[in-house]
Amino acid sequence: MLQSALMNVMVKAARRAGRSLKRDLGEIENLQVSLKGPANFVSLADKRAEEMLLADLTKARPGYGFIGEEGGVRIGDDKTHTWIVDPLDGTTNFLHGIPQFAISIGLQREGTLIAGVIYNPANDELYTAERGKGAFLNDQRLRVAGRRQLGDCVIACGLPHIGRGDHELSRREMTEIQNRVAGLRRFGAASLDMAFVAAGRLDGYWERNLQPWDMAAGQIIVREAGGTVSGIEGNDDALKSGNVVCGNEYIHAELVKILKPLGK
Secondary structure (H helix, E strand, C coil): CCCCHHHHHHHHHHHHHHHHHHHHHHHHHHHCCCCCCCHHHHHHHHHHHHHHHHHHHHHHCCCEEEEECCCEEECCCEEEEEEEEEEEECHHHHHCCCCCCEEEEEEEECCEEEEEEEEECCCCEEEEEECCCCEEECCEECCCCCCCCHHHCEEEECCCCCCCCCHHHHHHHHHHHHCCCCEEECCCCHHHHHHHHHCCCCCEEEECCCCHHHHHHHHHHHHHCCCEEECCCCCCCHHHHCCEEEECHHHHHHHHHHHHHHCC
16 A cells, blocks of 8 residues: 555654564563562653654654653644654553553644554554545555444443542443443553544444543544544544544444433
8 A cells, every 4th residue: 555755654653663662562471570560661661662753753754743641742843733642552451461552643734633543563453544545454444333223333431440530420421331232342542442443343432531642543543434533522622622432423423422411
């Protein structure tokens, strides 16, 4: 598949950082048995991956702004373009040696997402999208699933954990959704949940209390696969609200109908 110069830059950066993370994943097993534990090691792996991404993306596109999970906001000379990067989405999975994590790179132009890459180095799955050009998994064109009835659907969600999120609201949401769907899943990496929706593996996904770098790339990939993405209000911007719901237009609408009143 022919890729644009921009996509080549993003993919090359993701793959190089991915090789570093895959090597680090191999060390996790050894660290699990130490008294100190692997948490500090994972933090270093995370930061090292972001430094690699920053270096590669900045070299290829000098002046672009950069928002990263580890390094925060860097203002560039080019005020129209901003990279939104998560060097390791699914940190807890990575920490436990679970191969469900990803590098996520989104690019905004004047506030609009124009390109996204999500790469899981553990299984070499690469999701890409550019505005108006479709979404792909490696070289395969993606399309969201076509199911229209929640009873036929498998839906993914996020779950709050110790010290984070509204546990009571989460339980109410799960109870309502569980009673209506064929299956509910929690995989632990927001970017890959959205990529799975784009690939038709999941019919829908929702989560609250996310950051822009968790979902920037996923947002354009889902949309370019024919899906709908919003905040839980249904017409709000997920990147601004921190809450996301996505699926095909029918499942997205059904999820919003259920979830929106629960958060009031």
